[in-house]
Amino acid sequence: MGVLVTGVAGFIGAAVGRALLDRGESVVGIDNLNAYYPVSLKRDRLARLTGNFAFVEGDFAEMATLDALPAFDRIVHVGAQAGVRHSLDHPQDYVRSNLSGHLNILELARARGVAHLVYASSSSVYGGNAKLPFAVGDTVDHPVSLYAATKRADELMSDAYAHLFGIPQTGLRFFTVYGPWGRPDMAPWLFTEAVLRGHPIRLFNGGKMKRDFTYIDDIVAGVLAALERPPEGTRPHFIYNLGNDRAEELTRFVEVIEAATGKRAIVEHAPLPPGDVIATHADIDRTRDNLEWWPKTTLDEGLPAFVEWFRGYTGL
Template identity: 45%
Template sequence: MKILVTGTAGFIGFHLTNKLLKEGFEVVGIDNINDYYSTELKFARLKEAGIPEEAASWNRKVKSTKNPAYSFFRMNLEDQKEINQLFETEKFDLVCNLAAQAGVRYSIENPHAYIQSNIVGFANILEACRHNNIKHLVYASSSSVYGNSKKMPLATSDYVDNPVSLYAATKKSNELMAHTYSHLYGIPTTGLRFFTVYGPWGRPDMAYFSFTKNILADNSIKIFNHGDLYRDFTYIDDITEGILKIIQKAPEKQPPYKVYNIGNSSPVKLMDFIETIEKALGQEAKKEYYDMQPGDVYKTFADVSELEKDFAYAPNTSLEKGIGEFVKWYNSFYK
């Protein structure tokens, strides 16, 4: 099977691409390598997959030097002409759309980036799927669609019409757009509401990454809502294992549309999470406490019973092991 993975220089995209190649898929990756966070890290992920930085020029196919089944295009989702041409020439069976402008807090400062990438870009992917006989489109949604829901655990049947950030609003929009295309054109689509994914090669804008960086540099860390926050931290290998299963089985009922939570289903208090990082680093953090930030939610806790039932999904990486793997990678990568 030939699959397009968008956002392949991103954290989840990088790990998923590796997983798919190991499973024998032919993978084409695209990414615009924007500077929302360190392009050095994005290029390093590509290099790890056999795509040298100097070869990653715009809208040009680059073959991996490490795996003949992987090729890469530097491309914008918003570029409708290039996206259409890519689909017509490469003839994909499956699409996994992970490319998006990420980050809740940044969406407050730079809303237009989210509309372009997450709304316009996703519309281009849907249209390309419609005209190129794609067997299954899997796309990234987010746990942020639940807003500040008090009901726990969060289930896909819950009301999700009160987003507290523009990022969340764009992800909810993606689900609605996908439903429309499944209904009108019979395109099988599956949305995945990710819950706080972490692990090696992770994103520098995520709390665990900045905590680690600041603790090692002996700088203080910022703790919001005075530490009274809970997150359903999910290790990257548990995420890619789930995606791999889902990609290969499209929804069958009409319309062929589905949304799943994909998380660890085990929320951790922020202060306990910080303590786990401190233990892994063998160093205590200097802490500064702040009020809740705009756009943040108090707690995330995934009900993954549907994913368990349909795909025997069972995340099994403990927080200690996952943080240990991240710290090991961090020390190695940043020396």
């Protein structure tokens, strides 16, 4: 019948929607096109979703909007209010989208009897865990941001619905996704634009931070691999890490941007903001074993590809 993709005008949602269309699926997409970052970028992503695609501009936090959607039999729920730092000053945005919205998607899945619900979680749920790499079985009871707390709450709500109503669900903990058509509030965009314009970039914690940067094509492949393998059993709910399996120093990240742009970065140092963590690193053994998925794109390949796209898209 097709796939419902929430947040379809977003970075990951648009990429997943395009991949589903390319393999012959029908796609129903929903997005409220909010102004968290320029709506023009979201509309440009939507313009690439041609084919058997139906777009609904609406808010999945409104149940009446979901009830009116066309037919589908699977859901990829990647819509959310993103951003750790934004959650410090706009907590209600996260309650509405990430908590009420996720609950609405669960109720929709229950009402429609969907075959599988794949939803986005986040590496943020690991909080300030000192043990690296982060494994799915690690304790995730101490979030360091409201964003992280809402994503962990989503996982718990999904587990309850799998237990109570037998809804097959897969949660995917994404690790720092980047690539063409990415978000303007994330480091690849911010740093690339600053370097090209000759503006300073801010390195937090003296640049002594590590991130498991994961290229968008690898993330999409992981989402599709999960979608094809709904969990079974009396509590059909499973969680996986989708990461690059490498923790890259932020200083090396800057060096790759410098090489790709041919310009030196002007660096300003700043303290670690509230809600940020020093390092992320995904243990993907479970993902590799169960989904037959592993990342294929290194930072040295993916970041220059982003810079090339960015220069073409912005004209810088």
